[in-house]
Amino acid sequence: MDTSIDRPNPYTPGAGDRPRALVGRDPQLALADTVRRQLEAGYAANCLVFVGLRGVGKTVLLKEIRDRFLAQGWLAVYLQIRPTVSVQRAFADVATGSAEQLTAGSRLRRTLKKLAEQGGSLQIMGQGVSLGAGAAPDSYTDLRDVLRTLCAAAKQDGKGVALIIDELQSLKSKLLSELMHLVFELRDDLPLAFIGGGLTYLPSRISKATTSTERLRYEPTDFLAPPDAREAVEAPAREQGVHWDRPALDRVVSIASGYPYFLQLYAYEAWEAARRRGPFVRITAKDVAAGVPEVERQLNTGLYGARYDKLxxxxxxxxxxxxxxxxxxxxxxxxxxxxxxxxxxxxxxxxxxxxxxxxxxxxxxxxxxxxxxxxxxxxxxxxxxxxxxxxx
The missing domain is CATH 1.10.10.10 (Winged helix-like DNA-binding domain superfamily/Winged helix DNA-binding domain)
Structure with a gap:
């Protein structure tokens, strides 16, 4: 019995959801890998900041970088700036939940667990440092001390700490300035990797917040080039033995214009249209056309409509x-x-x-x-x- 209609839809048009095929981001990932290797070897490395429009996959990229650092034994903390949650509180919550992902027996893991379990303070170089559910850092000074403690422990393991912050442009100017000062101070002699993401005007905001912009490397996260766009659509289907007809693929790539969110959305609805006609092993131009009205409905009530109505x-x-x-x-x-x-x-x-x-x-x-x-x-x-x- 052909069970193709029971195959899960492999496309992920949700915000921040990792696509089955993460394509077109090899240069950015290679840069992050270089930062990690530099710091592990005891060399300096620039802070990376990825900038781009909404919907191009910055969040997916940053989470992939986090996972790569974790796989190499680093403490990698991904935070997304939100108005109601401080960086300090978010760092405490994520860091304390990451201990079990670190290498068993490593100094970094022991230090992190000790900080989290004490709930009081840990005397490091004469300063009281604490990290736990009831003792999140209250200020950037406290966060600096916690990071210094963790980075020092990681350095002895030949590893480091990666602070990965998304939506950086949402930080208020004073807090952005304090964060940059903290990062620049620690990275001089400790293995702290700072990787950020934000909208295209973020470099201007950072330049107003700090004078040390030469320590930052800005990298664009753009729309996908046509070959990468094609692979982003074809690869997930190929995993399930489904083939995209050339006219169907050309149409999706053309409509989406390289915008990653659109590629996932149009491909998702084309897949659903193919499913509705029964067992299938190929997606046709008719499937793409049949899915377009649903895409347009979602855009008009969601992405487009929600933004327009807020104006x-x-x-x-x-x-x-x-x-x-x-x-x-x-x-x-x-x-x-x-x-x-x-x-x-x-x-x-x-x-x-x-x-x-x-x-x-x-x-x-x-x-x-x-x-x-x-x-x-x-x-x-x-x-x-x-x-x-x-x-x-």
Whole structure:
């Protein structure tokens, strides 16, 4: 009996969910591996910061790096910045839960478990250091002392501590400055790897928070090139003995425009369409077409709709104006506009528009690929705005 309709769907369009085939990120992973080897050998290594738009897979990349460090015996702590949770509290929670993943008998594991179990303080170089459910570091000074203790123990094992922080742009300026100062202080003589991720304006925020930007290496996390996009779609199906017809694959790669989230979403719905027609070993162009309405429904009510509905009056006016300017030539719509043109169309000065523009950039809805230029950060959002505004 053919059980192909019972095969699990191998595509993962959820935010932060690891795809079955993590492709197009080998250069970034190689950089992280180099940082680890440098620090293990006692050499200095730059801090890595991966920047990119939402939906390109920064979170997946950072979690993969975490897993690679863990596999090499490091304490690797992945944190995602959230308004309601401090870095100190999050670090304590994740670090104390990581002890069992460390090499049995290692000095780092013994030190971490001792810090967590004491719940009081551990005297290290005359300073009281504690880590546990009831004793999270209260300040960045406390976090620095905990990290110094753990890094010193890891150094004796020939390993280190990796502090991996996602959504760095969400940290308030003062806290971002304190965090960078902490990291730069410790990395001078201890095996502390700092790897961050954030939106495209993060380098500007960090440069305002610290003067030591030469210690940071910024790496882009971009849309996937066509060969990588094809592999991201084909590989998961191939694992299950399912083949993508060339026209079907070409269509998904074209619609998605290399945007990783779209690749997973369109492939997921094409798979479901193939399942609905019965046992299958191939995905056709008809399956892709049959899945498009569901993709569009999800985007209109989810990714597009949720972002559009959150906009304030001035923000909505700004993005509608952007969309109209981009479509001013219906035969050749543009993907990019000048901020000066938007301001002029609104009858305002650039300075007057600045707070609205910066708010939209910080939300991740638009970005500035070059000075004075603006683009929507998600493919297809211009068309969505035009439909909502009645111009499309």
């Amino acid at each position: 304030g009056t001035l923000q909505r006016e700004y993005v509608v104006t952007m969309a109209r300017l981009m479509a001013s030539d219906a035969r050749r719509p543009r993907q990019r506009v000048r901020s000066a043109d938007v301001a002029q169309a609104l009858g305002k000065s650039l300075q007057d528009c600045s707070p609205v523009r910066e708010g939209l950039i910080h939300s991740g809805l638009i970005h500035s690929p070059s000075h004075g230029d603006l683009e929507f950060s998600v493919p297809g959002f211009r068309e969505y705005v035009a439909r909502r505004d009645g111009d499309g």
